[in-house]
Amino acid sequence: MDQHIELSNVTKSFPDAATPAVRNVSLSIDRGEIVALLGPSGCGKTTTLRLIAGFESPEDGTITIAGRVVANHQAFLQPEHRGVGMVFQDYALFPHLTVRDNIAFGLRRRERSTRNARVDELIELTGLSEFEDRYPHQLSGGQQQRVAMARALAPEPHVLLLDEPFSNLDTELRFQMRAEVRNLLKQVGTTAILVTHDQQEAMMMADRMAVMLEGSIEQVDAPDVIYHYPANRAVAKFVGQGTFVPATVAGSVADSDLGTFELERNSAAEKVDLLLRPRDVTIEVDPDGIAYVVSRTFQGAEFTYLVQLPCGVQLISNQPSHVDVSPGARVRVRCNRVRLAAYDNYAQVAMTSPPPEVMPPSLSDLSTSSIAPAPGSDAGAAESTSRLSD
Secondary structure, three states: OOEEEEEEEEEEOOOOOOOOOEEEEEEEEEOOOEEEEEOOOOOOHHHHHHHHHOOOOOOEEEEEEOOEEEEOOOOEOOHHHOOEEEEOOOOOOOOOOOHHHHHHHHHOOOOHHHHHHHHHHHHHHOOOHHHOOOOHHHOOHHHHHHHHHHHHHOOOOOEEEEEOOOOOOOHHHHHHHHHHHHHHHHHHOOEEEEEEOOHHHHHHHOOEEEEEEOOEEEEEEOHHHHHHOOOEHHHHHHOOOEEEEEEEEEOOEEEEOOEEEEEOOOOOOOEEEEEEOHHHEEEEEOOOOOEEEEEEEEOOOEEEEEEEOOOOOEEEEEEEOOOOOOOOOEEEEEEEOOOOEEEOOOEEEEEEOOOOOOOOOOHHHEEEOOOOOOOOOOOOOOOOEOOOOO
């Protein structure tokens, strides 16, 4: 593939900070690809965006855009010469200019006919034909977002940088604009980097996600891969909800409260934890079941159940709202065992193998166990992961 944007061992520190804001970040982005920098507030993702844009200079490492080095220890190219477009959180539209004039602002050096043709094209692409003579204060939030996108795309930048661009929109409009912006970027073939702390936003818009924690990129991959197979515990705890269920390993076999799992390879670790996502776990009432329901929370389309296992872990299970199990009920626990990630104290060490003679996965791929302490017994400390707040 054509590596359009490349960061190699980029580091950036600020005065009086105990640790670098960005530490040894390496990332390659292909032409036309949408990549989301996902992480909590203060993790360094916006600083990384500003380094690419040229608003900050790295103290170490190299940044390359479209085959040209724009920043390293020898050179620094100013933002206006990098071919970078930027969409800010507050849109930063010029209040005294119409929609058409806002979009045309970055095209002042082009001939009038060329400039008008480009503005007409973008107004059509963004659905702003009815609003081109209006001013920003006469537009809705979604319409202002479209103007900001069109203005940033007008000069045909090498890369478009989006810094939390949907945070000022209400929930319904935010969902709509994510789809619109992704479709627009794919239609024009623009390389884009999205900075966000919203996991749903990153998964919906990005071809790949780069999960950033404490100044470092921990994993880069497709959204579904990162969700189901996080590279380490830190990524698993940040991305989505889930529970670590302990297992004892002998060779390539992991034994847990949820049954025995065959690993794809032998593990040097004697004890591992299996990561289970809420929708990979099902429960059914059974007086002789493995566990009991601690609590139930209504989420609209689903119930979220907290289920006590014998090992002391409280397992999260999301079930359709027609599955109605009362707190305190003993339950049989089943889990999708086709491919689960197993972790030592830090990183992923193995994956479980698909059950033999069962391809593709079906209901028979579910494992079951059958012993549990009685409700109210001392179940020990619970360990479950949850989405971090921003």
